[in-house]
Amino acid sequence: MQRNSIKVSMAVVRRLPKYYRYLGDLIHNDVMRISSKELGKLMGLTASQIRQDLNCFGGFGQQGYGYNVIELQKEIGSILGLSKSYNCVIVGAGNLGQAIANYEGFKREGFILKAMFDVNPRLIGNTIRDIKILDILDLGEYVKSNDIQIGIICVPKEHSQSVADTLIENNVKAIWNFAPTDVSVPDNVVIENVAISESLYTLTYLMNEDSLNI
Ligand SMILES: NC(=O)c1ccc[n+]([C@@H]2O[C@H](COP(=O)([O-])OP(=O)(O)OC[C@H]3O[C@@H](n4cnc5c(N)ncnc54)[C@H](O)[C@@H]3O)[C@@H](O)[C@H]2O)c1
Numbered sequence: 001m002q003r004n005s006i007k008v009s010m011a012v013v014r015r016l017p018k019y020y021r022y023l024g025d026l027i028h029n030d031v032m033r034i035s036s037k038e039l040g041k042l043m044g045l046t047a048s049q050i051r052q053d054l055n056c057f058g059g060f061g062q063q064g065y066g067y068n069v070i071e072l073q074k075e076i077g078s079i080l081g082l083s084k085s086y087n088c089v090i091v092g093a094g095n096l097g098q099a100i101a102n103y104e105g106f107k108r109e110g111f112i113l114k115a116m117f118d119v120n121p122r123l124i125g126n127t128i129r130d131i132k133i134l135d136i137l138d139l140g141e142y143v144k145s146n147d148i149q150i151g152i153i154c155v156p157k158e159h160s161q162s163v164a165d166t167l168i169e170n171n172v173k174a175i176w177n178f179a180p181t182d183v184s185v186p187d188n189v190v191i192e193n194v195a196i197s198e199s200l201y202t203l204t205y206l207m208n209e210d211s212l213n214i
Contacts, residue, residue, distance in 0.1 A: 090115075100154065178196070
């Protein structure tokens with residue numbers, strides 16, 4: 001595979017995880033080869049959109065033969081950085097932090113949760129599965145000395161920026177932020193703000209769209 005030198009648009013980047021998931025389902029169902037037309041039908045995209053997207057990375061199919069599903073999923077996984085593993089911490093060991101820690105799938109996918117952090121003395125010292133909840137005061141030192149690459153923020157929004165700042169000061173380069181506020185980060189740090197409520201509000205808009213007078 002030869003990647004094109006132009007910067008890939010965020011719209012394409014945002015579709016890659018979806019390709020990865022659909023191809024995984026096809027593998028699960030023993031489908032070995034698929035045309036861009038068939039894949040497009042499954043994913044709600046046009047065949048030409050699929051070819052355009054994959055061409056950003058040099059293209060993978062052979063005209064007339066379609067895509068080798070296993071190879072394509074492997075390549076997309078590698079483009080997504082899923083062939084590596086990542087050390088992570090969760091900050092905020094409340095409802096959401098614990099739910100994420102309890103999801104075993106992340107470990108299988110290479111996201112290694114090393115520790116959780118909280119301010120609540122009743123939580124500090126507990127474990128969620130085998131993950132220890134540590135004192136927030138130890139966050140900076142811990143991430144610096146344990147090669148933590150991803151910080152997962154699950155604290156109330158008032159505290160998310162200060163948590164992010166501590167992570168960044170101690171060399172964390174990627175933040176997955178669940179607090180409902182946009183956290184600012186310097187250019188050398190990447191962030192994904194996960195707006196669960198916004199997705200829910202989109203759903204309610206769609207439910208009520210017909211009754212809008214616009
Ligand atoms: N639970 C959900 O389904 C959900 C959905 C969408 C968004 N969120 C957002 O995720 C965040 C967490 O939600 P939750 O439901 O888990 O809340 P929660 O109150 O159950 O947990 C928050 C935890 O953060 C800890 N905390 C507070 N300040 C801290 C700090 N400075 N450093 C370290 N820990 C600190 C608290 O002690 C608590 O244990 C919130 O910002 C919330 O708005 C949650």
